[in-house]
Amino acid sequence: MTIDLSDKYKPFFKQFLAHIAPYEIVLYGGAMYSGKTRWLCADIIRRAIDYPGSQAAIIRRNMPSLKRSTLRTFLQLIDDRIIRRFNQQDMYIEFKNGSIVFFMEANEQKDPEFFKFGGVELSFLGIDEAQEVSEKALLALLPKLRHLPRGYKHREDLPPNFFRVNLTANPAPGWVKEKFVDNPVTENSIYIAATVFDHPYAPKGWLEKQKKIFGGNEVLWRRFILGDWSVVYDESAWLLFDPKWIEESLVDEDDEQEGDNDIWLGIDIARVRDKTVIAKMRGNRLIGFETYMNVRADDIINIIKRKINDDGVLPGHIAIDAIGIGASIIDMLEGEGYEVLRFFAGRKPLDTGEIREKLGAENEIEFANLRAQAFWMLSRSFQNGEIEIVKTIDELDFLKNELLAIKYKGERRIQIEDKEKIRSALGRSPDYLDAFVMAYFAKYLSNEIKSLVVL
Ligand SMILES: Nc1ncnc2c1ncn2[C@@H]1O[C@H](COP(=O)(O)OP(=O)(O)OP(=O)(O)O)[C@@H](O)[C@H]1O
Ligand SMILES: [Mg+2]
Incomplete structure (x- = not known):
């Protein structure tokens, strides 16, 4: 036949x-x-x-x-x-x-x-x-x-x-x-x-779009778009997130509207003249961002309280960047009885059974700080196909661009390139990614607190 x-x-x-x-x-x-x-x-x-x-x-x-x-x-x-x-x-x-x-x-x-x-x-x-x-x-x-x-x-x-x-x-x-x-x-x-x-059937505009996402990184361009194997040992290609993992994490829609107990927020608080970004995840699926320009601390506190009181998000599922203004926002929320999670990038990494189990054979790896650990774990979850990103998110191309700007150093002790360098490479702050990492890592922070309470 x-x-x-x-x-x-x-x-x-x-x-x-x-x-x-x-x-x-x-x-x-x-x-x-x-x-x-x-x-x-x-x-x-x-x-x-x-x-x-x-x-x-x-x-x-x-x-x-x-x-x-x-x-x-x-x-x-x-x-x-x-x-x-x-x-x-x-x-x-x-x-x-x-x-x-x-x-x-x-x-x-x-x-x-x-x-x-x-x-x-x-x-x-x-x-x-x-x-x-x-x-x-x-x-x-x-x-x-x-x-x-x-x-x-x-x-x-x-x-x-x-x-x-x-x-x-x-x-x-x-x-x-x-x-x-x-x-x-x-x-x-x-x-x-x-x-x-x-590929004679590649859609028009595809290459142009990739150019933007790759942000002018010549080495990445050669490697992933031209298929050039000679650049794979180049240091500037030590990416934490492979563009393929990102493409393959995309899903059409957030089809499970139930399971609201599994909503996690990560909040990157504005610095000077900057924007505040909230990333929202359902389990391991990134379902959206909210961006607020030029808001003051008390506006942000009100936004967060609305998330808790009106949308039913648990305070213990909200991770907030605990540096600068973020720290005082967390203090004020706590003063009003909202026990949110503190994401303090520079603190020592978490050391819970859950994390060791998740890292599996890699549990010997050390991390320079909590930020390095959170980024590394997110990258592993991407690689394992556990992360989903709803592809209709408006800020998706910004997020891809930010993910591809993150580089790391070290094999035994992982360090993420510092923020200033990332900022100068991107020409802006990686605000969407920072919020996303916090939303992703919130569950590990909350489980750490639970494990401390049990002790
Ligand atoms: N012979 C073909 N005729 C028409 N369309 C094709 C053909 N080969 C591939 N395509 C289309 O091109 C796109 C890319 O193909 P495919 O997914 O096989 O690429 P790939 O090299 O595996 O990409 P990736 O690196 O993202 O895994 C798909 O939309 C696919 O349907
Ligand atoms: Mg393929």
Whole structure:
């Protein structure tokens, strides 16, 4: 049976090259938005159709990002003509011809030995965003490439290069670069470079918009837009937030209006002639900002009291920047019986069981101060696909621009670049991000207080 995918997908030239490349391992890697994921999914679908009874796995570091991004692309390419069922419980898709595609996460932090892959046998393997996955995962999976499709009894009967590994990646330091990009052709592997200019269907204005978000950072531009691997060790690319994580955190809307007990606010208080910003989260989802220009301390106090009394936000869910005017605002609120949370950037980091558990294997890391810890944890939550950002937020491009301006130093002891430097790079203060970090970190602050009360 041959079903043409062409109404859903017509590869452009680079994608075509990557499809036909006669190698066991093909890395199609480089720029963001250059059609890599679509290539990976289409390639596996094509093979699953051509070889009834074959088995494939599509892998990413985390299930949430896999579902939000890779799987969505996959589903756009198929329909009921070829699919028997999609088992969302066990995350696999069965084709009418008996082929199966499994969707799996490969997170070394959760499953260091990749026991999860124990029983699988595969014909084809796709790892999307391979730079986020450890090399160990690929090494654990390569020997699993031994599943024969229907009608084949012996490996020797299969066509050459039947077993196939498709990798996609964005430029990043690590094994993908060392193994494949730095050795672009070997006996069994090839690296094909992806750039945005290969993509004839990219929407107009996309590049212009990216330029703004990247804020004139040449190194970032080369790395993520031009797909240039040579800059990944450049210090100015030591980003705390990968642009990909930000893109993949975006959700269409705040669909759960219930769960108001899970609302968290972070409040960045105005300095001189500055703005006050309130970030609002529902659980780990950023749902909006409010901006107030030129307001005085008592206006801010009234705004906060309204949030508590009219909107029902718990005072213990509101984190306020405790430097300068913020400190006196917190004191005044406390004087009136509102026990809000104090986010004091320069204090020592929190040391709670919750934080140690959250950091997992990274719990040995030290932080220069609370600010460094809060930023680091937010970055980890982004990487793990736990953060969601509602994409209709008006200030989204400002927030992206601020996230991409944050750099860090240190491996054992993390330090975030100081605010003055960030301010001069951005040409303004990162007010939206500061409010967001506080809203995100509020629950850890509130749990610290609870754990102290229990003691
Ligand atoms: N052959 C094609 N024909 C039409 N549209 C395409 C094609 N390939 C990719 N696209 C579209 O281009 C956009 C980017 O594709 P895709 O998500 O595959 O890129 P990517 O390189 O994986 O990006 P990212 O780095 O963000 O993961 C998507 O909207 C996708 O639908
Ligand atoms: Mg992709």
